[in-house]
Amino acid sequence: MATVSLLNYDEAPEEVQKVFDEIKAARDIPDVNNFWKALAHDPVTLRRVWNSLSQVMKPGALDPLTKEMLYIAVSIANNCEYCIHSHTAAARAKGMTETQYAELLAVVSMASQTNALVTGMKVPVDEDFLVAPDTAGP
Amino acid sequence: MATVSLLNYDEAPEEVQKVFDEIKAARDIPDVNNFWKALAHDPVTLRRVWNSLSQVMKPGALDPLTKEMLYIAVSIANNCEYCIHSHTAAARAKGMTETQYAELLAVVSMASQTNALVTGMKVPVDEDFLVAPDTAGP
Amino acid sequence: MATVSLLNYDEAPEEVQKVFDEIKAARDIPDVNNFWKALAHDPVTLRRVWNSLSQVMKPGALDPLTKEMLYIAVSIANNCEYCIHSHTAAARAKGMTETQYAELLAVVSMASQTNALVTGMKVPVDEDFLVAPDTAGP
Amino acid sequence: MATVSLLNYDEAPEEVQKVFDEIKAARDIPDVNNFWKALAHDPVTLRRVWNSLSQVMKPGALDPLTKEMLYIAVSIANNCEYCIHSHTAAARAKGMTETQYAELLAVVSMASQTNALVTGMKVPVDEDFLVAPDTAGP
Amino acid sequence: MATVSLLNYDEAPEEVQKVFDEIKAARDIPDVNNFWKALAHDPVTLRRVWNSLSQVMKPGALDPLTKEMLYIAVSIANNCEYCIHSHTAAARAKGMTETQYAELLAVVSMASQTNALVTGMKVPVDEDFLVAPDTAGP
C-alpha cells in the first residue's frame, strides 16, 4: 500500500509516457518499476528526477556498479526498503557477485558501528584530516 | 571536546600499546588517530573493533578504495563528522581522485533524494525485486 | 503485527476511555486510530501525549494544514511508516491538494539531497547565518 | 573546516561564475554562500542542484515561506547543521516570525516523539489510511 | 553559535523564571543549562517539555540511571551532540561508572552494526517475535 496510486502507461499523460519510454529504452525493460509509476502524478518532478538520475548514474570516474553499490549503502543507512530492494537487484543485474554483496554489507555495518562509537564519544577530528576552506584545495 | 579524554601511547596499558603498534604498523603511520586514543579507555572494545575493522577492510572481492568510499557514503548518511573527515582523508590517501569524490557525493546525495521520495510515497516493492527467503538463493 | 496488542474502548480502563472520548470528540471520528489503541497500555503516556499533541497542533501562528505538512516532512525524514500514512491522510482531510502534496514531496526530497551534499563536504556555516547566543535575539 | 576548499568567484571557471551570477541575481545578494563555493569544484552538480533547487523552491501551490519551513523541518530531522542555519536564516528573511518558528520547532519535536513511539511499538497502519496502488487515486 | 539567543534568568518573563526555579530546585543546581535558556523564548513549550521530562525521568519501574543511559543511547543514534554531552554528564553525576559507560557504548555501536546488517538484508521477522494486535496482550 502507498500514499498514492501507481499510474500505468495507458492512464498517463503524454509527457509522462515520454519519460517512461526513455526509462524503458535506457534500461531495456518492458515496463518501468513502481517508483516511476508513483512519481508520475507529478510530471515535473518525474522529469527532473529522471534527468538527474541519468546524469548521476552514468559511467564516469566511477563505474556503474560502484555507483550502484554506493546507492545501496546510502539506502541501507537511510533504511529505505524499496530502494534497498531495487538497487540490490540493479547491482546484481550489473554483475555484483554474492561475495561482493557480502563484503558491501560487512563494510556498511562496520561503518555503522564505528560511526556510533565516534558519535557517542564525540571524538575531536584530527587536525590533519581537515582541509582549510580557504586553501587552494582539494 | 569529547566525552572522554584521549589516551596517548605513553599513558596506555600494555594491551592498548600492542593494538596501537599493530595499527601504526598496518597503516605505516607514526601515531594512531584520535578515534583509537578515545577508544583506548576500553581495551576489550579497542581490540575487538581493530580486529573487525582489519578483517572487513582488507582487500577482497571489493578493492580497498571501493570499501573506503562505501564507508564515506555510510558516514555521510549517518552524519558522523569525525568519520566523514577521517575516511575522506583515507580514501584520498588510497588514490581517490577529486572527480571520483565529486561523483561519490553526487550519488550519495541523489540516493538521499530518491530515498526520501520513495519513503514519502511508501511505494510498494516490485515483486521481481524480491528474493523469497525460502528459495535456494541468492 | 506489533510489539503490543491494540486495546479497544470496551477493554480499556476508565482513564483511557476518557482520553479516547476526547480524541473522538476533538476529531469528530467514531473510533480512535491504532496509535492510540497501542499507546493505551500506558495511560499516563497516553494522557501526556494527547495533551501535548492537542496543544502543539492547535491553530496558532501556523495554520493546522501547515503543521500537518511539517509533521509529514519529519515523519518522512524519520521514516515512520505509520506516521507517514496517518499524517498524509490527515493533511488531505484538512484540505491538502495533490499539487500541494507533490510540492511537499519535492521539497522534502530536495532538502534530503542538499543535506547529504553539505554533510558530506562538512561546509562551514556562513558567519551571517549565526545568532550569537549572548545577543538579545532573535 | 571542510573536506573541500571554498572556491571564490575570481578563482572559479566561467561556467561556475555563470551559476554564481544566477544565484546572486535570483537572491539579490552580493556573494553566494559557502554551500555553493564548496559545490563549485563540480560544475556539473553545481548546475544541476541550482536548477533543481530553483524549480523546487519557486512559488507554487505552496508559498516560499512554507517551503522554507518544510526545508528546516527536514534539515533538523536529518541533523544537517549547515542547512539548519542557512534555511532558518532564509525563512526569517522571508518573514518567518519568532512565534511561527517556535511553533515549527514544537511540531518538529512533537513529531519526532510520536514517530519514535509508533516505530517502537510497530503499530499496524489503519486500513483507511492506505491508498490502494491500483486505484484511480489520489 | 545557535539559531536563537540564550535567555538568562534576569531577562526572562515571570512564567519562564518559575520553570527555571523548578529546574534548579529539582536538580539542585545554581543555574539551568543552555537547552532551557534557548527554549525559554517559547514559555508554553518550555513548560510542557519540563513537565513531560520530569514525569518521564522520575524513578519508576526503571531507575533514573537506566533511564539516563537509555537517553544517551537514543541521543547517540540521533546524533544530537548537545544531548550526548548533557546526558553523559548527567549519567556520570547519577553514578554511571566508566566501565558501565564503556559497555553502553559497546552495546549501542554493536546494535548499530546489526541494525544495518538486518536492514540491508531486509530479513523477515520471525513469526514468534510478533504480537498479534488483536490479542489480549502484551
Added chain:
Amino acid sequence: MATVSLLNYDEAPEEVQKVFDEIKAARDIPDVNNFWKALAHDPVTLRRVWNSLSQVMKPGALDPLTKEMLYIAVSIANNCEYCIHSHTAAARAKGMTETQYAELLAVVSMASQTNALVTGMKVPVDEDFLVAPDTAGP
C-alpha cells in the same frame, strides 16, 4: 521477503552449522532465528558478528536486561523493524515487565523530542559538560 534467502541448518556448510550450534546452545533454543540464517551466506561475517555479540551482551557492569533495553532503544532510533521485534521479544524473555517497557518507550520518545528541539536550535554545549581530550580523564 528479503534480499537473500534464509539458509537452514541442513543446507549450511560445517563452519556455519558450528556457529548455529553455539547460538542454540548459548540461548537454549531449538533453532536460530532468521537473522542468522540470512547472515549464513557469509560465514566469516557470521562468525565475527556472533563472537562480537556474545562478548558485548554478556553480563558485565551492566546486566543483560539493561543491555537488551539499550539495544531496543537504538533499534527504535535506527528504525530497524526486525531488531525492534527480536530484541523486544528477547527483553521480555529476560524479564522486562510491561511497565518497564512502557517507561522505556516513554524515555526513548521523550529523548527523540528533546533531541529534535536541541538540534533545531543548535544549542551550544555548556562548558561544564565537556571533557578536555587532553585531560587525564574520565
